Amino acid sequence: MRKPTEQSAERSVPTSADVARLAGVSRATVSYVLNNTAAVRISEPTRRRVREAAEELGYVPHAAARSLRAGHSRMVLLPTAHVPIGPLYSQFFNELQWSLRRLDYTVVQYGSLGLEADEAARAWAELRPVAVVSLGQVQLTPQGVEILKRSGAKAVITLGSQRVEGAHALVMDQGRVGRVAAEHLVEVGRRRIGVVVPEEPGLEMFAERRLEGARQAVAGTGATVVPLPLRYEEDSANELAGRWRALGLDAVFAYNDEYAMLLMRALQDAGISVPEETAVVGSDDLLLGRLLRPRLSTVQIDMVIGRHLAELVDSAVRDPESVPEARDLLASRVVRRESS
Amino acid sequence: MRKPTEQSAERSVPTSADVARLAGVSRATVSYVLNNTAAVRISEPTRRRVREAAEELGYVPHAAARSLRAGHSRMVLLPTAHVPIGPLYSQFFNELQWSLRRLDYTVVQYGSLGLEADEAARAWAELRPVAVVSLGQVQLTPQGVEILKRSGAKAVITLGSQRVEGAHALVMDQGRVGRVAAEHLVEVGRRRIGVVVPEEPGLEMFAERRLEGARQAVAGTGATVVPLPLRYEEDSANELAGRWRALGLDAVFAYNDEYAMLLMRALQDAGISVPEETAVVGSDDLLLGRLLRPRLSTVQIDMVIGRHLAELVDSAVRDPESVPEARDLLASRVVRRESS
DNA sequence: ACGTGTCAGTGACACGTGTCAGCACTGTGT
DNA sequence: ACACAGTGCTGACACGTGTCACTGACACGT
Known part of the structure; x- marks a missing residue:
């Protein structure tokens, strides 16, 4: 006793x-x-x-004791800042999580809101993850990558359009989305195509690529592309619609179904007929887009990136030297409804 | 050398x-x-x-070695299954994350997709978090709570309408949302009020409470409430709209702006005038709701829960015996637009 | 009686860290 | 000359785990 x-x-x-x-x-x-x-x-x-x-x-x-003894973990760290929203992201995220679990990794999201780049990298490194997948919400510097690798991370992977020295990258071909949209608009006879570029921070890298894709699509067709900065607010949309006729556009690819809906309403309120006077195309195929009249045409995107990314993580962990520089084509096609 | x-x-x-x-x-x-x-x-x-x-x-x-030696960590675990989407959740989440960081906790989201209840609890317990905040996406059982507490978790907190033996709870008064909506509809003279109940899994606990709140609001006023199951699909909405006249309703609180938009469109397509014949009220005050004609009335919700929750976590960690059984009123008010 | 082999299990170390008790010095007052 | 306090630092242990080298016991063939 x-x-x-x-x-x-x-x-x-x-x-x-x-x-x-x-x-x-x-x-x-x-x-x-x-x-x-x-x-x-x-x-x-x-x-x-x-x-x-x-x-x-x-x-x-005790997981900590276990990985301490083992000298490594199966933790994949996923830094999170402002959670992006929307069903597309949700789908991607679930797929990534699911695929990584199948490969016996543990996915951990780490809230990094309000941390500076290298400060954040240090915080992540403390957890000794075997891999870090950065969604580009926290800007990763080459020094940050170095810190992580030195802390034992086998793979540091950036997703999106950013590319960082020392890190692997899965390049999402966002340009493709803009390309198919513009191709469609040219095909149905439009010549002067506006491309909405959201002013909200954190979207630049997507927006710029989509714009670029649209530019590529019109090259040599005689059609032209005009970038249109827009905030996700009614005032901003109305202001843009107010000077629409002066812009002389007969079509617009609006980045997103949400921006498209916002802009289309503003155009209609300003007396511009859709699709006769101006065609409108969004992206993501939200259900809500089908509720407007005319029904919104949209770019439908297959989100198979989750599995690709998981496999990239796995192969990078197994052999950190192999640098596959993967590229995902973002298989996407236009769903033509009534607005184009 | x-x-x-x-x-x-x-x-x-x-x-x-x-x-x-x-x-x-x-x-x-x-x-x-x-x-x-x-x-x-x-x-x-x-x-x-x-x-x-x-x-x-x-x-x-090395964080693992450190917390191994210390015998405790400052990790707050946030299990995640299917990421809920929408600006409201995003706002809540950022606030929670921010507030916990200020209190010197480390927020870690753990992907628990596809794990059974107690299996998940065991996985969480391996990480030896000091607190677990369950958003109700993974059903937590009393046994699960016991596992976590035995593993050293000072606080297990459930958020939402579920309540689990042994765990602290921050009760979101979802009923309040239904209440203010129904009160508003009664006030503007409606008598037979439909309440949309989404059939999508994971939303039941919100939906049930909102329905219940609406029932409370009409009690004694002579008005009545009718639950309306609905899937987030055009077919489902059209089917419901098809038998609308038979239901004899003059108003509907549609759970959500998204469901509201879906249903309102279906009603209009079925020849039912909004708001004359039927008033429609949504919730969350999405920008998109303002794009429809008539503009959608909605319940605006203040998401101050994040900070409350963080404080609850902290006090529960400091003194696990104190059981404040916090309750958040979900301060909410109706924004009347044109659909009611 | 002796080597050989298999079975079932144990003792001890290492992983990286925080912290407690203690040690060598140096000054300071008497 | 000695006690005493203060300063600046170190040696050693513990946290909980995985794994390697090893041990007794027993069976078998000669």
Whole structure:
């Protein structure tokens, strides 16, 4: 009764030593049994005793101790700042998470709101993740990448259009979205095509690429592209619609279904007929776009990036030297409704 | 030149021992300096040498080792399954993250997609978080709570309308949203009020409470409430609109601006005039709702929960026995536009 | 009686960190 | 000359885990 092991220290969390004591075996045996270590043979009765003891104590291994001993973890860190919204992102994210779990990684999102670039990198490095996937919300510097790699990260991967020295990159071909939209508009006979460029921060890298894609699509067709800065507010849209005739456009690719809806309403309120006078095309195929009259034409995007990205992570972890510089084509097609 | 410490073991992660060696001091001193331990006095020149050595090696402390030694962490775990979308959630989430950081907690989101309840709890427990905030996407059982508490979690907090034995709860008064909506509709003279109940999984707990709130609001006024199951699809909305006249409703609170927009369009297509024949009220005050004609009336919700929740976490960690059973009123008001 | 082999399990170390007790010096008062 | 306090630093332990080298016990063939 002098040892405080049994019930007196009730509130301390059980360790594998406690399990070993209860099962009457050594700690090593406990480890072998609970991890199903193949190279060691333990008799079935002993296995049962260990498992029952673990169950009874409610033993849960200590991840930190485990990865400390192992010298590495299977943690993939996903820095998060302002959560982007929308079903597309949600789908991508779920797919990434799911695919990484299948590959036996643990996905951890780390809130990095309000941290400066290298400060953030240091915070991430403390967790010793095996890989870091940056969605471009926190700007990653080459120094940041160096910090992470030095801390043992096998792979640092940037997603999107940014490219950082030392990091792997999965380039999303956002340009493709602009390209198919502009191609469609040219095909239906439009000549002067506006391209909405959102002014909201954090969207630049998508917007710029889509604009660029549209430019490529019209090259050599005689059509032209005009960038149109727009904030996601009614006033901004009305202001733009007010000087629409002066711009002399007969079509607009509006970055997004949301921006498209906003702009289309403003155009109609300003007396501009859609699609006769101006065609409107959005992107993402939101259900809400189908509710407007005319129904909104849109670019439908297949989000298969999640699985690609997961595989990129895995191969980069296995062999950090291989730099596949993957590129995803963002398979996308125009769904023509009534607004174009 | 026989020690592989300097450049030959280049690729190994620097530890505090390496820093100590380079600075020519003991490891203890390094720890004291880098943590600014108040109770120990170290001369300024030594401090500088240590800091410079740490800088030169790119030393980053090992969070796992640290929390292993400390016996506790400042990690708040936020299980994530299907990411809910929408600006409201985004705002809440950023606020929570920000507030917890100010209280010196580290927020970690853990992807728990596809895990069963207690399996998930065990996975979380491995990380030994000091607190777990469950948003109700993964159903938490009393056993799950027990597992977490036994693993050292000081606070297990559920957010939303679920309540779990053993866990603290921050009850969001979702009923309030339904209440103000229904009150408004009664006030403008409506008598038979439909309340849309989304059939999508994961929304039940919100939907049920809002319905309940609407029921409370009409009690004693002579008005009645009719629940209307609806999927977020055009077909479902059209089907509902097709039998609208048979339902004999003169108003509907549609759970959401999105559902409201969907339903309103279907009603109009079915020849039912809004708001004359049927008034429509949504919730969340999406910008897009203002684009429809008539403009959508909506319930505007103040999301101040983030800070409340952070404070609840902190107080629960400080004194796990205190059970404040907090309740948030979801301060909300109707913004009347043209659809009601 | 002795080497050889298999089975079932154990003891001890290392991972990187924080902290406690203690040690060598130096000044300071008597 | 000695006690005493203060300063600046170090040695050693503990946290919980995985794994390697090793040990007793027993069976078998000669």
